[in-house]
Amino acid sequence: MRLDDYIEELEPDEEAERRRLAKEKSYAITDHLEDFERNFEQSLSGDTLVGSTAPSIFVGRSNYPDIPIGLLSPVGDEEQAEEYVTDGKWYQQGYAIDDVLQRRTGLLNSSKPANVDSPSIASRLAPSVDDVWDGFVGVQREVAISDRPVDLEIGLDDTPDLGLDAGTDVATPRGPRANAKNADLRENPHVPKAVKKTLEDDDWQAQGAMTYLYRRGFDVYEINSILSAGALGETKQRRLVPTRWSITAVDDTVGQFVRGQIRTNPSINEVQVWANEYMGNRYWIILSPGRWEFELVEMKAPGSIWNPNPHDAVWMASASEGYEGRTGYVEETAGAYYAARLGVLEHLESIGRQAKCLVLREVSDDYWAPVGVWQVRESVRNAFDGAPGDAGDQGLDGRESIAGEYGEAETFHDAVAKVSRRLPVSHQRLRRKSELAAGLQSSLDAFSSGSLTR
Amino acid sequence: MFKAIVSAETLTSTLDSISVLVDECKIHLEEEGLEIRAVDPANVGMVDLSLDAAAFESYEADGGLIGVDLSRLEDIAGMAESGQLIQFELDEETRKLHIQIDGLEYTLALIDPDSIRQEPDIPDLDLPAEVVLEGKDLNRSVTAADMVSDHIALGVDETDEFFYVNAEGDTDDVHLELTRDDLIDLQVGPARSLFSLDYLKDMNKAIPSDTEVTLALGEEFPIKMYFGFAEGDGQVTYMLAPRIQSD
Numbered sequence: 001m002r003l004d005d006y007i008e009e010l011e012p013d014e015e016a017e018r019r020r021l022a023k024e025k026s027y028a029i030t031d032h033l034e035d036f037e038r039n040f041e042q043s044l045s046g047d048t049l050v051g052s053t054a055p056s057i058f059v060g061r062s063n064y065p066d067i068p069i070g071l072l073s074p075v076g077d078e079e080q081a082e083e084y085v086t087d088g089k090w091y092q093q094g095y096a097i098d099d100v101l102q103r104r105t106g107l108l109n110s111s112k113p114a115n116v117d118s119p120s121i122a123s124r125l126a127p128s129v130d131d132v133w134d135g136f137v138g139v140q141r142e143v144a145i146s147d148r149p150v151d152l153e154i155g156l157d158d159t160p161d162l163g164l165d166a167g168t169d170v171a172t173p174r175g176p177r178a179n180a181k182n183a184d185l186r187e188n189p190h191v192p193k194a195v196k197k198t199l200e201d202d203d204w205q206a207q208g209a210m211t212y213l214y215r216r217g218f219d220v221y222e223i224n225s226i227l228s229a230g231a232l233g234e235t236k237q238r239r240l241v242p243t244r245w246s247i248t249a250v251d252d253t254v255g256q257f258v259r260g261q262i263r264t265n266p267s268i269n270e271v272q273v274w275a276n277e278y279m280g281n282r283y284w285i286i287l288s289p290g291r292w293e294f295e296l297v298e299m300k301a302p303g304s305i306w307n308p309n310p311h312d313a314v315w316m317a318s319a320s321e322g323y324e325g326r327t328g329y330v331e332e333t334a335g336a337y338y339a340a341r342l343g344v345l346e347h348l349e350s351i352g353r354q355a356k357c358l359v360l361r362e363v364s365d366d367y368w369a370p371v372g373v374w375q376v377r378e379s380v381r382n383a384f385d386g387a388p389g390d391a392g393d394q395g396l397d398g399r400e401s402i403a404g405e406y407g408e409a410e411t412f413h414d415a416v417a418k419v420s421r422r423l424p425v426s427h428q429r430l431r432r433k434s435e436l437a438a439g440l441q442s443s444l445d446a447f448s449s450g451s452l453t454r
Numbered sequence: 455m456f457k458a459i460v461s462a463e464t465l466t467s468t469l470d471s472i473s474v475l476v477d478e479c480k481i482h483l484e485e486e487g488l489e490i491r492a493v494d495p496a497n498v499g500m501v502d503l504s505l506d507a508a509a510f511e512s513y514e515a516d517g518g519l520i521g522v523d524l525s526r527l528e529d530i531a532g533m534a535e536s537g538q539l540i541q542f543e544l545d546e547e548t549r550k551l552h553i554q555i556d557g558l559e560y561t562l563a564l565i566d567p568d569s570i571r572q573e574p575d576i577p578d579l580d581l582p583a584e585v586v587l588e589g590k591d592l593n594r595s596v597t598a599a600d601m602v603s604d605h606i607a608l609g610v611d612e613t614d615e616f617f618y619v620n621a622e623g624d625t626d627d628v629h630l631e632l633t634r635d636d637l638i639d640l641q642v643g644p645a646r647s648l649f650s651l652d653y654l655k656d657m658n659k660a661i662p663s664d665t666e667v668t669l670a671l672g673e674e675f676p677i678k679m680y681f682g683f684a685e686g687d688g689q690v691t692y693m694l695a696p697r698i699q700s701d
Contacts (some may be wrong), residue, residue, distance in 0.1 A: 291496060316624070320604075322652065323496035413700065433624050435604050439648040439697030443497040447676055447695065448577045 039076025053078040055085045055149035057140050058109055059228045061242030069140055069240060070111030071154060071183060077106060081149035087221040091378035092387060097279055100371040105175035110154045112136045112180045116230075116239040137240070139183040144229035145199060146189035147222070155181040194218065198232045206233030210250060211257040220342070221374070224250045244335075247373060251338035258345040259325065262292065265354045273415050276383035276403040280304070280366030283379050284419045285344065286358045288412035291443060293356040294344065295320035295436045296337045299424055303365035310365075314424045320435040335373040336361065343380030358416070358436045362423060412440055456483045456518055456544035459511040462534035462555075464684045467660075468505055469531060471683075471690045473524040474656035475499050480567045481522060483515035483544075487687075493574035499653045500574050500693040509687035511539060518544065520551065521565035530560050577693070581670035581678060582643025583610040585617045587632065589681065590663035595619040595630050600651050602626040605697055608671060609646030616640075617669075621651075638666055645671035647696040657692045674698055 052073045060068040074084045084103050095103075114137050143150045160178035191199075194216040198209040209232040213223050228246040230238045241249065267289045274285040297318040300307040307315040317332035321341075330337045340359045348354055359380065383403045409415035416437045420427040431437045468488070472479050475494045482489040487506040493499070507513040534540055534555045541554040553560040599606040602623030610617055617637060621628040634640050661667055661681055670678040679692045 322650070323498075324494075432622055438605055438622075439699040441496070441498060441650060442695045442698050444493065444500055444574065444577055444676060444693060444695045445497050447579060448575065 042076060052152050052154055053081040053149040054143045054152050055081040057144050057225055057229060059240050059243045061244060065116040066113055067116060067242060068111040069114045070109040071140060071143060072107040072109050074106050075108045086372060086374055087219060088378050091382060097369050097371055101369060107175050108160055109177045110156060110180035111177060114240060136183050139185060141229045141231055142185060142189045144225045145191050145195050145231050147192050148190055150189045151186040152183055153186055154183045157181050195226060202235035206237065207253050209233060210253045214254045220250045220254055248335045248338055251342050255338055255342045255345055258349050259292065262345065262348050262354045265352055268353045268355045271409040271412050271415050272406040273409060273419060274383045274406045276379045278379040279375055280364045281379060282362040283383055284360040285383055286412065286415045287355040288440065290356045290440065291323045292354045293322055293441055294341055295434060296333050296340045296359045296361065297434045298333050298361045300363040301365050301424060304363045304367050316433045318433050322441060336376045339373045339377035340380045343377055346381060347384040356440055455514060455516045457514045458542045459539050462531060462536065462538050462540055464509055465531045465540055467683045468688065469524055469528050471503055471660040472501055473528060474660055475501050477525065478521060478523055478565055478570050480570050480573060481520050483518040485515060485517060491573045498695045502576060502691040504689050505684065506687040509684040519567050521567040521570045523565060526562060533558060579676060581672045581675060583645035583671045584641035585637060585669040586639035587637050587667055589661045589665045589667050591632060592661060592667055593658055593663050596654055596658045598628045600655060602628050604651050605648050606651055606654060607646060607648045608677065610642055610671060612642050612644060615642050644673050647671060647674050647677060648699055649677060649694055649696055653694050674700060
């Protein structure tokens with residue numbers, strides 16, 4: 001196996017550092033891998049893995065555009081296949097980092113190389129991705145659009161590599177991998193009506209189709225796998241999209257749609273401070289009256305996964321947008337920016353308001369393995385009215401109840417000053433890094449004669 | 455009725471000053487010249503422009519109102535070579551604008567002015583400080599600040615009587631002081647406000663470096679910037695709302 005298939009984006013030494021951290025923090029994973037090996041041997045008949053159920057897919061990005069595409073199946077735990085799907089339920093159930101790693105390492109990724117535009121590297125002359133229904137790409141597509149796990153038979157080329165890939169900040173960690181020869185469906189997958197509609201309409205731009213699915217009640221997790229498998233968008237534009245990219249694309253697209261919905265809403269009328277805590281990440285969300293403006297500031301403690309040297313200073317990153325959104329790509333905070341923004345926009349839409357919003361994310365050294373950007377999305381979503389997030393080692397009963405209630409402040413800058421006392425960086429450093437903490441954009445109409453508020 | 459001939463440079467400068475804020479605008483075709491006023495959708499930046507009849511080679515108008523797509527019109531203006539003249543004639547019946555550049559004829563469909571964002575009322579601001587400087591000094595300040603930050607503070611030191619520019623970034627700072635000697639004129643008053651460089655950079659692009667720019671400032675108040683173009687026959691006023699630091 002090629003090394004770059006394995007490592008999503010890190011330099012080898014960073015990767016090694018993460019593995020070391022992962023080892024120090026949890027032996028449970030190693031035990032778990034042994035169980036997996038036993039289950040796997042029992043499920044194997046000849047070269048073919050039988051009795052397999054795939055709840056989801058994975059599209060890699062190494063060697064783009066000839067990328068590995070994979071079917072993820074929980075070997076030996078087929079009855080519970082649904083539980084292995086990354087989505088908001090993991091948060092609701094209070095999964096800790098260990099739980100996520102166990103789920104993900106229990107999923108075998110049977111993968112095969114494919115070109116993003118055409119079904120297989122060997123047959124570039126074959127039809128483009130949009131109407132491939134057989135072969136490995138076709139089966140992967142069926143799994144992606146189905147709303148429940150699909151029974152499959154997967155033919156493997158070799159025995160799986162049981163190494164653990166600790167994941168990245170955006171993608172969920174992945175488990176063992178095997179090279180697949182082929183895959184066959186053993187049942188007719190169940191595909192929701194709305195998904196059929198976007199699948200069949202080949203004049204529908206991807207953004208519009210994604211928004212349609214979202215409005216029809218599909219969460220970003222489902223839309224993301226449909227987009228990944230090349231199952232929506234204009235015919236000529238359809239292609240396989242690496243999972244990591246599609247997560248961000250869906251958060252951004254859906255976020256832009258919701259932002260459009262709140263643009264003309266009245267503003268909230270007081271400064272509110274919301275909080276949540278989950279998996280060693282703490283979130284402060286400050287909402288302030290005015291037109292939409294958003295910023296995410298991240299502070300990563302020394303010793304946490306992205307800032308491994310315990311003697312370094314707190315690492316900071318930020319990105320922001322004004323009323324009309326961003327024109328450039330987010331250079332810092334990447335996928336977390338779009339995930340957090342979506343969580344806030346959904347809340348504002350639900351209350352029919354708009355606001356200026358500063359999200360502060362503090363990553364402590366308890367966050368020892370990145371579990372994927374879903375953690376950011378769900379923590380922000382649930383800060384407003386959902387279940388508090390901090391399961392930690394204490395289980396569900398130990399959830400600290402900081403989410404779902406807000407504190408009030410006189411002014412935005414007052415709120416920032418108060419919150420900054422509890423941050424690992426000084427108020428001054430925060431003001432230098434944060435566009436919103438430095439100053440909130442006012443509007444001209446606030447200065448028209450007779451008006452006192454800004 | 456509207457018939458006019460104008461140089462490509464003058465037209466381009468006019469359009470560029472507006473297009474930094476909006477994609478479409480209304481143009482008032484007054485007897486004495488053109489008037490354009492627009493505000494961006496966020497209500498943060500505003501432009502008020504007039505181009506006198508004297509700026510044209512020939513000009514006839516009687517108070518009409520048209521709506522245009524600015525990028526279209528900019529593309530057309532871009533077809534003219536430097537020094538070439540652009541001829542306009544409005545067809546009142548079809549509501550189309552006929553444009554001619556040396557034999558090239560372009561018929562531009564206009565936008566219904568009612569469908570364009572309402573023109574802003576110009577806030578009546580009492581701004582205590584006034585700074586007159588060369589376009590290139592403003593340009594230098596904005597460019598330097600942009601290297602370290604997304605915002606810039608502009609202010610006047612009342613005691614030592616100078617105009618200053620401050621930008622604080624993540625790690626680096628930019629500071630610039632311009633005394634009476636460096637400025638064309640200075641009227642001292644309490645003034646310090648923070649502005650978004652996203653906006654200021656765009657506005658600055660439209661300000662010629664060899665022109666005289668007047669900045670009117672207050673404390674956490676919008677800035678007003680005026681300058682002339684087309685040999686003084688055109689005037690632009692920008693207004694930009696500050697980023698508020700205090701409350």
